[in-house]
Amino acid sequence: MPILRQWAERHPEKIAARVAFSKDILTYGELDRRANGVTQILVWMGLTVGDGVAIMLDNDLTYFELLWGARRHGVYYTPVSTHLQSDEAAYIVRDSGAKIFFVAARFADTVRALKANNTNRCAIFVIGGSDDGSFDYAAELSRFDRMIEIGDGPVGKDFFYSSGTTGKPKGIKQPLFSSVRQAQASGDWVRSNFNFAQDTVYLSPAPLYHGAPLRFTMRTLESGGTAVIMTKFAAEPALAAIARYRVTHSQWVPTMFFRLLALPAEIRARYDLSSHRCAIHAAAPCPPVLKEQMIEWWGPIVWEYYAGSERNGATCISTAEWLAHRGSVGRACVGTIHILDEAQNELGPGQIGDVYFDGPQFVYHNDPEKTARSRNALGWSTIGDVGYVDEEGYLYLTDRRSHMIISGGVNIYPAEIEHRLALHPQVADVAVFGIPNPEYGEEVKAVVQLKNPSQASPALAQDLIAFCRAELSHVKCPRSIDFEPELPRQENGKLFKHVLKQRYLQPA
Structure with a gap:
């Protein structure tokens, strides 16, 4: 049975997700029913296991029903940044091979750009109404309000695109999960290290089209907790959200830490953060002095992890470990770390080289050469970071090879x-x-x-x-x-x- 259905049957009225400081909430029962309708839309449109959809939305609860509907049908889902130009967004939709594009009405320019060169014959479902001949998402979803049983099979997965810092963005694709059990197991490292559980209230202050915010909100829902999403990050409202919703877990990037610390002391002291027991940060290097200031303020609840959109490996580190290994991003919790020199020889502790993992495999979509460059002869993969490990296996990143x-x-x-x-x-x-x-x-x-x-x-x-x-x-x-x-x-x-x-x- 799909994990979402299990939670919906156990506590249908529990809030699965909400938009901070608004009346927008989604219970587990509602989420399960609406995701079931999305799956039926995919079947109706002829999508089969391994096909894909693309999603271009602001931080909206609709995101979650689309993701769960795609997962149930064994379909890849590609989030598209809302800050891309229309031609850039349309390129990702086409390159991903998406059969359906779910898009907010305000991105009409992207819809026009896609229609001008719709080589995939991609169907367009507009959230918020449509008068240009596209499907009206709300109207179509209402046609599939009756619940149907969905058999076990492959589980859909995210299919992210890189930022495109050189050339066109590249899609990063992994094999689908073969079963619900395998999909659940992929999140074990999150649950075991950060203690995600039914009582988790997770604050996501960042856009859902980014890997970490989307994946961690989904881990929250897999665990039966509640996800609180902000429409846009601002420092004081983030503190207010922790206090108001009794947030237990959260995720940040260093620039958010900087803006939080820039708040006057009287504002920082205004909010009750006593419910907050796990503040996770990643995505960009965090200057040690900045992290020390956050630890001094929030206490020993600051966790860091290192992983890429490629998901070929991961490390994590607690506050106590970090204070003993200042500057480290932790020890491996997914895969095994290998530091290699330019001749592909494995290096010892303290020696700087390219960071490889022998973890899960991935490919760069439509780019076999880049995929091949990310591998060595043993099948270990790198995402281009450089660093070293100490005698205890803690990883320290020095930079990216390209930098x-x-x-x-x-x-x-x-x-x-x-x-x-x-x-x-x-x-x-x-x-x-x-x-x-x-x-x-x-x-x-x-x-x-x-x-x-x-x-x-x-x-x-x-x-x-x-x-x-x-x-x-x-x-x-x-x-x-x-x-x-x-x-x-x-x-x-x-x-x-x-x-x-x-x-x-x-x-x-």
């Missing part, structure tokens, strides 16, 4: 420099990357966002360089620093470093 700067033959990892500059009291955010240098090949460049942008000056740039040199080798430190009012980051905390770097690669 590495080679200056005069010396390998330089920007993350180390970014962490140092982030300690400066005037720095709010920083990006470090390589730019061309006629003598050394590349030189180190830093772009800094200040807490007070009006303080930007050549003198402050020199002060920051000196601040960096006080702790790091001079060869690692920036030769020059520029200032920007705000750095280009996604809501999940990932920095669009290529956007900044491209400015310095253009001809003068």
Whole structure:
């Protein structure tokens, strides 16, 4: 029996999901019934196991009925970022091979772009009404209000696309779960490390089209808990949501931590956070000083994990472990870590190399060459990160291979420099990357966002360089620093470093 049906039968009136500070709620009974209707729509439209759908919605409870309906029918589901341009979003829908595109009415430009080149003959279901000949989702769903029994079989899975920092976005695809039991087992590491259970109230302040927010809300529902989603992150409302809904679990990225810590002390003290027992962060490197400040405020409830959308492996680390292994992202909880040099030799503790896992397999959709480059001869896979393990097996990430700067033959990892500059009291955010240098090949460049942008000056740039040199080798430190009012980051905390770097690669 599908896990959602089990929870719906046990407590049909329990709130499965809600939108914070609104009247929008979805009980387990309602979610089960509506997901059943979605599955019937998929059958009616002729989708079979292994087909796909795409979803472009704001943080809306409709997301959950679409995901559960797709899972029950053994169908892949591809979330599409609501911040993409219409042609970019339409490309993902086409490239994924989606047979149905579920889209909010406000993204009419994307619908038009898809219809202009609908090579997949993809059906379009509009949430919020349609007058352009597309299917009206609400009207069609109402036709399938009668519950039907759905037999056991393969379980659908997410099919995410990368951010597209170089070239077109790439789809990351894994085999479907063969059964409900296997689907449940894939989340065991979440339940065992973070104690997701029936009493979990999980706050998701980030967009559901990102991997971690979507997957952790689904883990919450698999566990019989309640997911609370915010329509948009803001620091004080996030604290208010924890207090109001008695949130037990939450997930964050470092930029959210920064904004929370920027709140005045009297506002931070205003909210009762006593229900909060597990604050998880991931997605982007967290400067150690920032994490220490969060631990000082929230106590030993801060957990970190490291994993990619590829899901080829994962690590996690508790507060107590992190304080003993400062800067680590933890030990493996999915797969086994291997650190390899460029000749594919396995390295020992403390030696920096490419991070590989011997965990679950994946492919880059329509890109066999990139898939092959992610593997070694033993079938271990990498997502491009560089790091080392200590004697106890704790992983430390130094940077991504693609971010590495080679200056005069010396390998330089920007993350180390970014962490140092982030300690400066005037720095709010920083990006470090390589730019061309006629003598050394590349030189180190830093772009800094200040807490007070009006303080930007050549003198402050020199002060920051000196601040960096006080702790790091001079060869690692920036030769020059520029200032920007705000750095280009996604809501999940990932920095669009290529956007900044491209400015310095253009001809003068």
